[in-house]
Amino acid sequence: MTTEALPGRLVDFVGALRERGIPVGPGETVDAAAAVDVLGLADRDQLREALASTVLRRSGQRGVFDAVFDLYFPVAVGSVESAGEPPSDVFELRDALVAALAEGDEARLRALAASGVEAFGRYGNAGNGGSGGAGDTGASGSGSRLSGWSAYQTLGEVRPEALLARVLAAMRTARPEDGPLGEALAERQARSRIAGFRERVQAEARRRTAELRGRERIASHAVAPQTELVTFTSATSEQFTAMRRTVQPLSRKLATRLSSRRKKARRGQIDLRRTLRRSLGTGGVPMRPALRNRRPGRPELVVLCDMSGSVAGFAQFTLLLTQALSDQFSKIRSFAFVGLTDEITHLVSAGRDEPEGLAARILSQARVTRWGMSSDYGESLGSFVEGWEDVLGPRTSVLVLGDGRTNFGDPNLEALRRIADRARHVYWLNPEAERFWGTGDSAALRYAELVPMHECRNIRQLSQLVTELLPT
């Protein structure tokens, strides 16, 4: 990279970050350029940190930043000069991988990821033989040119997860005297190293493909979005794990926001009696007015959520979040439904210590369906009103979580109307994009006529809604 090209590269880089939802202003870009000017380009790690410190403003953005950085400021161009001989076939590669994983040799792992992608990752050119066993001869036909490098294909061939037992055995021979504690530690370590290897392969494949097809194109779809912006309905299980990690810090943030709003609301009305009483000390002149202490209203919250199919992840996240916010409410009761409604408050509060299997436990321990796993809104709302109408009162806020897809059944608007009449507020949070409401079997628009419905597709929208909706 020449020095003249640098400003252009920096602007492109910042543009890519903006597209991924990281707001970077021109001021930050200027700072970044100044930082590069001071540091120079000699050390890539320093460059990375310098850019991170000038353009990032929030800690959750680092993952996206790193991926985009690797595309715009790549380690190298072309194939990597790996340490030692590149492995000739997949067995040799896996043997080398076992040894490197057991030792935790970072440099060797990086080299293996690179040579793995080199050997098994190419797709779109079956004619260009000699490279391991990339078994896609049928797909690409007659000698078409190389169209990319696939991490998926590489990992499918190398299958690092399947190496766990071998890695553990290797680690055990290295340290034979370990007890169960040592084994537990070794297993964790091996798992995290394997996950690290996967990430390296993905980064390497992105880098190679970007060289081939232009980095703008790759940046726009190969870099995973920030956790905050992942849509609930399409999140993978890893993304859900990442989301669950944000529950605690997010709830803390929301709680401070709520309580500071409450404090602000306390200013206002003058308490006449106490002001007069106080004025006696200053000869009857009310120098310091006393304000009336307003008792902060702690509302009751009822969460009613659809636990079927793709909506379940969203419901589970929201349940954990409301649970973490429990000290902001006088009482929280949670209900789940698929075809029937059942109370799950005790399951959710037990889920605080062990949030992983919450959805599974709800489905197995609560009576949420008569048959099948497709949601029946009519029956569910009806059974909620029948069985638990008394939990609703003038201090209750109700959150309904669901996509309102009734599978062409009766939406039972009457039941929702009764809920809305009895409770103080009812809000419906819908994880579907607003433009899909009312399409197909969705009764979302009909429900939206009765209660306010909000689109809630990712954590950012959810946390915004929680602070806006919850009454002080």
Place this chain on the structure above:
Amino acid sequence: MQEPLFGSVDEVVERLAGAGYLASTAVATTVFLADRLGKPLLVEGPAGVGKTELARALASATGSELVRLQCYEGIDESRALYEWNHAKQLLRITAARDEQWQETRDHVFSEEFLLPRPLLTAIRNPDPTVLLIDETDKSDVEMEGLLLEVLGDFQVTVPELGTITAARRPFVLLTSNATRELSEALKRRCLFLHLDFPTPELERDIVTLQVPGLDATLADSLVCVVGALRELDLRKAPSIAESIDWARTLLALGADRLDEQVVQSSLGVILKYQADHRRAAAELRLDRLLDPASP
């Protein structure tokens, strides 16, 4: 432009290490940039990763004076910037009864009656200063407005005295636990550094530096256990300070290697919640000790 404190990133690492702080590339690079670009440095991260410690090490590495402003809910100008010493002013007025009003007024609003608070102290100090604004997220939004003014131009206006401009720009370090999102305006003026738990290698070095008597293999396995605990989604993840405490405990117990018995008995040093305790015991298979029948 004043003389920069550091010549290169490597020099930052070296001098911080001399002050007993082992800095990662990220920390060293941002500190170097903050010094060169003359911008405040905002450090964010979980409790106990050494945010405040960084400021202390910086001060001692550069031979600067450390001025600390601890933020809390409701902190205001008179606590952060300056205040007039009312009691002393009253005393002065009563002491000189027959003096002209003009004279008295000029006198009571002079340097002698000004109580400088941390921000003003740091700005007026002619010697190198490290200004630490600790736990900025605890303060109210109004306080951020005040900080903007001070950190933007490094000057303070006292109506009775005029504008005081920094004789020498202090190195400013703000810390935050991210309990509240700081305003964009404040963040834009700062360099941002997210400080997380260190890599195992770095943490081992920190522990051996702080607890010199510790055996090397013991330090290795200690860092390993702590790393595993941090991955567990606990209510309170063990901080660096707690790993150091644990190392001291192990040293005091005379343990030469880390086995289930030792971990079980000293886990209370690093985990502060009962639920965390149970969870860690299950995940690290400590419970097998209590129940020898299980495989």
